[in-house]
Amino acid sequence: MTTVSSHAPVAPAPTRPVDGVTAQLIRHALEAAVEQMGVALRRTAFSPIIYDTKDYAGAFYDRDVRLLAQMRCLPIFVGTLNFCVEAALAALGGDEMLRPGDVIVSNYGYDTGSHALDIAVIVPVFLDDALVGYAVNKAHNLDVGAKAMFVTDSTDIWQEGTIYPGVRLYKGGELDEDLWRTMLANSRLPDALAGDIHAQIGAAEVGMRALQRLLKRYGRDVVAVASEVLFDYGEETVRTMIRGIPDGLYSAEGAVDNDGITEAPLPYKVVVEVAGDRMVVDLTAAPNQANGPVNAPYATTVSIMRCTVMALAGLGSGANEGHFRPLEIRTRSGSIFHATPPAPMFMYASPLIAASDQVHRALSPVVPDRIPAQTGCQVGSFLAWGRRADGTFWGDGTNHAGGQGAALAYGDGGGPMMVLPCSGTRNNCVEVWETRTPFLTERADFAQDSGGAGRYRGGPGLNVHYRALRDVNVTVPWERVMSAPFGLFGGQDGRRNVIAIDFADGTTQTYSKASAVSVPAGSLVRLETGGGGGIGEPSEREVLAVREDILDGYISAEAAMRDHPQLRESERDR
DSSP states (O other): OEEESOOSOOOOOOSSOOOHHHHHHHHHHHHHHHHHHHHHHHHHOSSHHHHTTOOEEEEEEETTOOEEEEOSSOHHHHTTHHHHHHHHHHHHTSGGGOOTTOEEEEOOHHHHSSOTTEEEEEEEEEETTEEEEEEEEEEEOSOSSOSSSSOSOOSSGGGGOOOOOSEEEEETTEEOHHHHHHHHHTOSOHHHHHHHHHHHHHHHHHHHHHHHHHHHHHOHHHHHHHHHHHHHHHHHHHHHHHHTSOSEEEEEEEEESOOSSSSOOEEEEEEEEEETTEEEEEOOSOOBOOSSSOOOOHHHHHHHHHHHHHHHHTOSSOOOGGGGTTEEEEEOTTBTTBOOTTSOOTTTHHHHHHHHHHHHHHHTTTSTTTOOOOOSSSOOOEEEEEEOTTSOEEEEEEOOOBOOOOBTTTBSOOSSBOOGGGBTBOOOOHHHHHHHSSEEEEEEEEOTTOSOOSSBOOOOOEEEEEEESSOEEEEEEOOSSSSOOOOBTTOOOOOOOEEEEEOTTSOEEEESEEEEEEEOTTOEEEEEOOOOOOBSOGGGSOHHHHHHHHHHTSSOHHHHHHHOHHHHHHHHHO
16 A cells, blocks of 8 residues: 655755745746646647647746646646655756756656657756756657557557657757757658657747746745745645535446457445544555556545645635645555556556546535536547548547536536546647548537436536547547446436447447447548436426526426426416
8 A cells, every 4th residue: 555645755844934925926837837837828829739729737846856836637647746856856966967958758657657659858057057947848749659649449558659768858058969859750640740849849948948037036035935935825725725624435336338459347436534733635545557548646646636626615716735744645656546667558548537436426415515526528639540632641630528516616517528527638739630530520529318317417427429430540548438428316317428430331330448440431430429317306307497408408407307296286287
């Protein structure tokens, strides 16, 4: 069993006072500076999965690898970046080996907390020849030479792409040409990889310069003391939130649909312990690591559980290292929530996104006003590739969101959005997708009757249909095909995800997780994402609201009459 509270060492208590106004000015300056890194990445990236989908993250760390500020983007990436930095430093022999102009790249999943497509770029930040911190970003690159562009059936990490385990691509400002040529040679899309890696490096250097300017403006000592003040404030914010939850043990059970190799579900249990101002999330009751790639490295488990708890705190700003101090995470080494090499991990996020929802579900009886019903879908990734008429290779991917779960706090679930750990990302717009791929989008609309009924209904999922204009290969790594998004307090479950291909020969096949499916020209790919769960008994919904749902097309008249007895009574009385 492994536990974690605050991952990095705590610095000595500050010796110079910093007033609250100055600390807040520095906080906003750090957050603005780290956002500059994100803007630079988004505006220079080659691939839509970065500049349109926003499948990236970034952060600043101090010399002790404590989180100073994070981009407002993909949460599950942010919480893994400290692991990237620490593992790279260990591989290189410690921070004393770093020099100005160094650029480190890593995509070894057990260091980065991601599959090999997610490449981290680390730039050490120096000021007056002294190491003062790190500017780090991680982004999803399209191809690093796995057995396919995206895989759901790998059985070890070597099938999932070429590994770069915390190596220096630039040494003192000089490019390692041999390593660079090796990276490009191990990608089916070398131009995309080159463009996106250059964008990541450029963005990290933008972040580095912004952090240097901030340190020069306020002074290193003042920023260091202000950071301690901000860490303490963040810690107290989360402790205050935890104090509002009654002490006790709370649990919920769920299951991963399957491991991509067999159809057997993988059941697990989460336990949340609240004691005073501390919270423990216990994930030790988990299956052994699977043969297929639904295993999560420890870094990802820490990251997703942190953002799961941070969501309850209702932060008005990004998290810093202090926010994590009251939280302890327990895992069992060798399980799907703490996999060990060489277990495959290409779909590493699948089990943990589901477990995140179950943590909230476990707490729902004691903090019902803070917990929504479950969101439909998960990420809904769809990857495709093939050959153009001139024989050149193309490949791309996009995401598909599900309906949001309803909540007592805000009422009906919203339209399709990403799940909490992947919030900040989105799907590619249709115009970009059709420009870059041989697909025609024949349908993209809200799915009627997909949200769970309740006092407040779940948000609708999507029906998205793609017509293949050429022969293509596709991969669909979906969850929540076997299990429906749960409702709460009497609310009904939402619609499950559906993946189906109507082939050109007239046959139809449904899928859960599938890699490299050959789709002939003329076939129709139907991606139908789940709706959110409802909350509260359907009989408690206002009759007027039910009628408005019918008029707006969210539910059919037949479903309304079936699920809402108050509507039937109202119709009889008219």
